[in-house]
Amino acid sequence: MNELKHRILTAVKADLADIEAALTANLTPEVDFVSRVAEHILFSGGKRLRPLLMVLCARMCEYRGSYAATFSIIFEYLHVATLLHDDLVDDASHRRGRPAAHTLWGRETAVLAGDFLLARSLSIASRTHDMRIIQTIADITENMAQGEIHQIQKKGDITLSETEYRDVIRRKTAVLFQGACRVSAFLANAPEIQEKALADYGYHLGMAFQMTDDLLDYIQDSQTLGKICGADLREGKLTLPVIHALNTATPSDRSVMIQIIQNPCFSEAEFQHLVGLLYQYGAIAYTRNCSDGHVQAAKTALMVFDHSSSRDILLKIADYAVKRES
Amino acid sequence: MNELKHRILTAVKADLADIEAALTANLTPEVDFVSRVAEHILFSGGKRLRPLLMVLCARMCEYRGSYAATFSIIFEYLHVATLLHDDLVDDASHRRGRPAAHTLWGRETAVLAGDFLLARSLSIASRTHDMRIIQTIADITENMAQGEIHQIQKKGDITLSETEYRDVIRRKTAVLFQGACRVSAFLANAPEIQEKALADYGYHLGMAFQMTDDLLDYIQDSQTLGKICGADLREGKLTLPVIHALNTATPSDRSVMIQIIQNPCFSEAEFQHLVGLLYQYGAIAYTRNCSDGHVQAAKTALMVFDHSSSRDILLKIADYAVKRES
Numbered sequence: 001m002n003e004l005k006h007r008i009l010t011a012v013k014a015d016l017a018d019i020e021a022a023l024t025a026n027l028t029p030e031v032d033f034v035s036r037v038a039e040h041i042l043f044s045g046g047k048r049l050r051p052l053l054m055v056l057c058a059r060m061c062e063y064r065g066s067y068a069a070t071f072s073i074i075f076e077y078l079h080v081a082t083l084l085h086d087d088l089v090d091d092a093s094h095r096r097g098r099p100a101a102h103t104l105w106g107r108e109t110a111v112l113a114g115d116f117l118l119a120r121s122l123s124i125a126s127r128t129h130d131m132r133i134i135q136t137i138a139d140i141t142e143n144m145a146q147g148e149i150h151q152i153q154k155k156g157d158i159t160l161s162e163t164e165y166r167d168v169i170r171r172k173t174a175v176l177f178q179g180a181c182r183v184s185a186f187l188a189n190a191p192e193i194q195e196k197a198l199a200d201y202g203y204h205l206g207m208a209f210q211m212t213d214d215l216l217d218y219i220q221d222s223q224t225l226g227k228i229c230g231a232d233l234r235e236g237k238l239t240l241p242v243i244h245a246l247n248t249a250t251p252s253d254r255s256v257m258i259q260i261i262q263n264p265c266f267s268e269a270e271f272q273h274l275v276g277l278l279y280q281y282g283a284i285a286y287t288r289n290c291s292d293g294h295v296q297a298a299k300t301a302l303m304v305f306d307h308s309s310s311r312d313i314l315l316k317i318a319d320y321a322v323k324r325e326s
Numbered sequence: 327m328n329e330l331k332h333r334i335l336t337a338v339k340a341d342l343a344d345i346e347a348a349l350t351a352n353l354t355p356e357v358d359f360v361s362r363v364a365e366h367i368l369f370s371g372g373k374r375l376r377p378l379l380m381v382l383c384a385r386m387c388e389y390r391g392s393y394a395a396t397f398s399i400i401f402e403y404l405h406v407a408t409l410l411h412d413d414l415v416d417d418a419s420h421r422r423g424r425p426a427a428h429t430l431w432g433r434e435t436a437v438l439a440g441d442f443l444l445a446r447s448l449s450i451a452s453r454t455h456d457m458r459i460i461q462t463i464a465d466i467t468e469n470m471a472q473g474e475i476h477q478i479q480k481k482g483d484i485t486l487s488e489t490e491y492r493d494v495i496r497r498k499t500a501v502l503f504q505g506a507c508r509v510s511a512f513l514a515n516a517p518e519i520q521e522k523a524l525a526d527y528g529y530h531l532g533m534a535f536q537m538t539d540d541l542l543d544y545i546q547d548s549q550t551l552g553k554i555c556g557a558d559l560r561e562g563k564l565t566l567p568v569i570h571a572l573n574t575a576t577p578s579d580r581s582v583m584i585q586i587i588q589n590p591c592f593s594e595a596e597f598q599h600l601v602g603l604l605y606q607y608g609a610i611a612y613t614r615n616c617s618d619g620h621v622q623a624a625k626t627a628l629m630v631f632d633h634s635s636s637r638d639i640l641l642k643i644a645d646y647a648v649k650r651e652s
Contacts, residue, residue, distance in 0.1 A: 037475075085437050111411050111437060112475045115444070119467035122448055126464045131455055138452045141445035149363075149438045 004320050011313050012052055018069035019051045019076070026073060026124060037105055037113040050075035053205075053317070054180040057198050060302075060310040063188035071128060071187060074137065075180040077121040082144055082172075084114035132186045140179040147171025156236035158258055162243050166207070169214075174206030181205075197304040201314065204298035209321045211291035214239035218275050219284060220325070230271045234264050240290065242274075245283035253277055291322045330646050337639050338378055344395035345377045345402070352399060352450060363431055363439040376401035379531075379643070380506040383524050386628075386636040389514035397454060397513060400463060401506040403447040408470055408498075410440035458512045466505040473497025482562035484584055488569050492533070495540075500532030507531075523630040527640065530624035535647045537617035540565035544601050545610060546652065556597045560590050566616065568600075571609035579603055617648045 009016075051072035058068040087100040088110050102110035118141065125137040151168045154160050181202030185195035217232045218241050232239055242261065246254055257277055260270045278284050298318045305311050335342075377398035384394040413426040414436050426436075444467065451463040477494045480486050507528030511521035543558045544567050558565055568587065572580060583603055586596045604610050624644045631637050 085441060088433065088437060106478075107414065107433075108478050109475060111414060112471050112478065114441075115411060116468065116471035116475065118441070118444060119464065119471050123461075123464040123468055126457065126460045129457055131452065134452045134460055135449075138445065138449040142442065142449055145438050145442035145445050149435060149442065152432075152434050152438065 008316050015055045019048050022069045022073045037101055037109055050079055050180045054184045056310045056314050057181045057184035058188050060305050061185055061188035061190035074121045074124050077117040081114040081117035084110050130186055133183050136179045136183055140175050143171040143175040160238045165243055169210040173210040174203050177206030178202035197301045200301035201298045204294040208291040208294035212322045215287045240287045241278045241283040244286045245278050245281040248281045295322050334642050341381045345374050348395045348399045363435055376405055376506045380510045382636045382640050383507045383510035384514050386631050387511055387514035387516035400447045400450050403443040407440040407443035410436050456512055459509050462505045462509055466501050469497040469501040486564045491569055495536040499536040500529050503532030504528035523627045526627035527624045530620040534617040534620035538648045541613045566613045567604045567609040570612045571604050571607045574607045621648050
């Protein structure tokens with residue numbers, strides 16, 4: 001797995017450097033303080049996956065201009081804006097091992113720094129003078145807010161269906177991946193068949209990525225160290241493994257699970273018991289199958305493109321999305 | 327004063343009805359809950375001043391289309407989005423006599439409903455397919471976030487200069503008024519001279535409006551009932567009356583003022599003593615003069631337009647902005 005990660009990172013090293021430079025260059029508002037808050041979270045070890053997708057997709061569409069890195073950071077800013085607001089929403093104390101912005105500068109600054117990044121994303125998008133790009137950004141921001149709200153509204157609701165879950169993760173995660181990929185086709189003036197293919201690739205990659213995230217929250221600590229599992233459940237977020245298990249368990253196991261789910265202070269032993277039930281009812285395998293299915297669909301979508309090193313990396317990224325361990 | 331308000335409201339009755347209808351019609355996301363939260367604050371007695379300005383300015387520019395009301399609500403959504411985030415920032419328990427959204431639905435929902443309204447504003451803007459409009463909306467959102475952050479950063483800072491204060495209120499208030507007025511010129515394809523005039527009108531009106539708001543926070547309770555004065559000072563927000571008085575007071579009065587300012591739990595007697603000093607050092611009159619100056623500039627800007635009933639109402643609104651008592 002580290003081998004795959006290493007090969008991807010080596011291949012995109014120059015692109016990542018361009019993206020980092022653009023992230024900094026576009027953080028120069030007149031109010032320095034905004035930069036400091038935004039930088040704290042922007043430069044705390046994010047994978048830059050979303051801008052990277054845009055840059056690679058643009059290259060695959062034979063984009064020859066020099067704005068890909070600049071426009072790509074829209075997708076990192078949007079992502080980080082939602083992280084700033086989410087940390088506040090979840091009252092998280094840490095993000096990627098560093099204190100969350102709102103604990104350092106207060107809730108107010110975290111909210112407003114998120115607003116600033118949203119606004120700056122829009123400004124950068126409007127510089128493209130391409131209505132399709134602007135419309136895509138508008139759609140993404142609306143969907144992300146609605147997805148997050150839907151998730152909060154359904155907190156702790158054990159009747160959440162798999163269909164609702166899929167709709168939530170589509171809005172809160174997949175739409176941003178999809179937008180990052182699709183926008184590159186607009187930027188490159190690629191034919192519609194390529195635009196559609198990239199939108200499909202991004203959508204399926206985003207779904208697989210989120211399902212894997214949701215899965216890792218249950219099974220990660222058995223493989224890697226240093227991260228606490230069960231965070232989603234503690235916040236009342238029901239994700240696919242639990243939804244599937246609730247649907248397939250016997251009535252008595254179902255009530256055991258519900259008891260654990262509805263007590264946010266569940267013990268480690270209770271959590272491990274729940275994870276055991278997830279395995280027993282095939283919910284872990286089911287979730288993995290679903291995310292694998294999305295990865296296959298993502299890779300298939302890329303087949304409308306000729307072979308290229310960019311396509312090769314995008315295929316590897318799809319594999320990595322579900323095989324990663326953190 | 328009520329006479330002026332009554333004449334304005336009578337003249338714009340039909341426009342306000344159109345605006346209300348558009349506000350509701352554009353709140354139909356698939357997630358009903360968002361609507362409910364947004365409606366709570368949207369329909370809690372706001373003046374609809376910003377959309378109204380756009381509709382009236384468009385008519386003055388002889389706009390003949392039917393989209394003015396629809397596009398005008400961008401400016402109410404943006405305004406309400408900042409209210410949702412501000413209430414959270416200020417930890418306000420009430421807004422316009424009703425419980426603040428975050429006390430009813432939690433901080434998370436208030437943040438996300440604000441995000442949704444920002445996103446929806448952007449969607450509506452992108453429907454215009456006019457890059458100038460989209461760029462204006464992008465500028466507004468960036469400025470508003472930066473202005474609010476600057477204000478928070480300077481909380482309780484007695485060295486805040488009048489220049490900094492003006493910059494904060496320009497960003498957090500005047501830029502939105504300015505944008506609402508300017509956008510109407512774009513929508514109507516009005517000549518540049520009219521666009522510039524409307525931008526000037528909106529800017530000066532916004533400055534006057536905010537200065538009056540800041541003034542009312544010190545002098546309102548002597549004239550009207552039911553609202554607590556000194557809210558800005560309790561939150562550590564230094565506004566023009568205090569800034570001016572600090573600059574002109576004797577060293578001993580200055581330290582008395584600083585003592586009151588730096589204690590957010592000041593008593594009513596201390597507050598009244600401070601207000602007395604504001605009068606004594608001409609700070610109330612100075613603030614009123616400044617806002618009157620902006621109103622004059624706003625009205626002068628409109629003189630490039632021929633006489634019309636719309637121009638007449640816009641002139642009245644400028645007067646009302648500084649003469650209102652709440």
